[in-house]
Amino acid sequence: MILNLAHIRRTFGATVALDDVSLSAGPGEIIGIIGENGAGKTTLMRIIAGEIVPDAGSVAVDGTVGFVHQHFMLVSEFTIAENLALAAGSMHPPVSFERPRRLVRELSVGERSKLELAKAIAGRPRVLILDEPTSVLTPVEAEDLFQTMRLLADSGTCVLLISHKIREVLGVATRTVVMRRGRIVAENLSAEAMARAMVDVPVEPGRSRSNRTASGREADESRLYRPGQIAAIIGVAGNGQVELATRLRDTLARASAAHIPEDRTRDGFVAEMSIAENIALLAGVRGARARAARLIETYGIRASGPEQRAGSLSGGNQQKLLLARELDRNPKIIIAAEPTRGLDFESTRFVHQQLRAAAERGAAIVLITSDLDEAFALADEIRVIYRGRLSEPLTPAEASERAGRLMAGLE
């Protein structure tokens, strides 16, 4: 074994980034590490590279580690050769590069990523870490990179590839690992099972997988809204959920539509302004104080009064404020993106209650969520979003059978 991690734990403040993670790898392996943003992939890699120290557990690496970071770490005013020399610590790095006297700022993104890789292997590492290396590459460049990875593996290097693209990992890795919320939750899964594991749906074995025709064509978005109905849109993060919510914001008339944005702290309210002012942004300043006082009461927002700064509210109360502002106007359409992300149990229950009540009043609700339990608990129909496309509507029963395949892009 080149690499041996045992029971690694690491916290950042109150957040547990890694919890009891064990992983070992030998020469010639290409290990695909997959998981959503915030699952702990990068933290784990930084521990392997020695950039951060774990709170508990042991790290054993036989040999040096090369690390290609997700973001370029190049000196753009230096030449290729100078950047290589900087990384290798000698003016004669063991890697050659065509026309090495070009400045980095003149290079294409693909060439820069190649240079990053060259830097990483200049020190002849036994372990090579690649953090989301293909996010900026064209498919051809990505295939080139995979070819290089295979060559390195054949010569005995152990390659760790971080990605959230299931297909790409399955195409190159000899072994795959799924991380979620700081833990390794599964190994060597099929694409479908991997998609499920990333977003936390129990895999139900033994179910027949009917091979239906692809349903990937873009559904007519106006058919999302049915009065009194909750339509959930689920999928792996980064498949166009944000773009969809933004597009709906920009196309629906604001007078009859309510929006709960995904990034609550940035988009939900103006932190510097008071509760009353945040409500008045939408409802107008006339009678704003009285309205705010009433909403604080009705929605049980824990605040000292309408004048309290919105930014000083706790997360759950901020979401209540947002719901109060948006739902109090009796909107016909409600677009709620990740409305319970990061909330505690009680606040989550409150949000669900409010959404159900709004549906009962006749509002059409579109719930964009990565929490499948939430989707199954609330929705009348479920669609899967994959690469910006919505699937046909599924009943919750159909969805529990097909969602995994749809989310992985296999249908």
Place this chain on the structure above:
Amino acid sequence: MRRIVAGVVAAAAAIAVLAFCGLALGHAPAELLRVAIRGSVGSPFALQGTIVKSIPLLLTGLSVAVAFRAGVWNIGAEGQFIVGALAAFVAAPWGLTAALIVSIAAGAVWASIATALRFWRGAPEVLTTILLNFVGLHLLGWAVNGPLQERIAQYPQTDPIPSSAALPRFGLTSLHAGIVIAVVVCIALWIFLERTTEGLRMRATGFNASAAQWAGVNVTLQIAGAMAISGGVAGLAGGIELLGVTHRLFELFAAGYGYSGIAVALLAQLHPIGTLVSALFFGALQTAAGELQRSANISITVATFGQAVVILTIIGFGSFRARD
């Protein structure tokens, strides 16, 4: 409360630094202070001078404050001031009201060039408004050496405006009715920003444009509106300076009032009513600097120096606040 403290400390810091410089040049600070007070507020005549200087400062300060509150970095009050005065001069034959209205419109249009460039080409308004200052300055230079030069064509300046277009003065003083207009604009902007829905939306855009957009605010419109209001007020400042004080245009007409507006607005912590106080402070600083030049032979640029100290102190306070 904290904002008031920051303002007072900044003003005090400016005075202290100036006193220290006076000391370094061999003057007793107490003596300098006495001269400065005599020159700015010590006599009815000095007080008049201070107030007359404060009027354009109040308006350019308001211009900058409105833009900054909306998160728009209009550094172009100087150019808008000049263009407003030019337009007012051209419109003066049609009377005072016409001249004032045209000065507002010209300033607004001039500022809106920067808005158009921002939305059309993504050009940052910090740059475009500064560059437009130079365009305005040279436009004025060309006008007073060319088409608008006085009939006898002796100096690079215009003929005086018709007396019917001049702002009325109070008795025999140099105080003119521009002060009433400036104070009305000040109160109107305060009500607009703090008490109306559109003002609230403009401020929200300045704090967090993304959140404002999710709350249904048309951010583009707010930015364009803030820029137009800002430019209009700066243009009005130029119009009032022409119609109330100089009565004619010349190359150095603007005298940095537009740039000083930035210091006025920052000392006022971007609050319209605070601008009233800080405009008076900087007006006094300018007249005091004039007196210091006459009596103590200290260069009048100390006034500019004082402004710089105020801006730096306020910025220091700002970063201090951001950290806690």
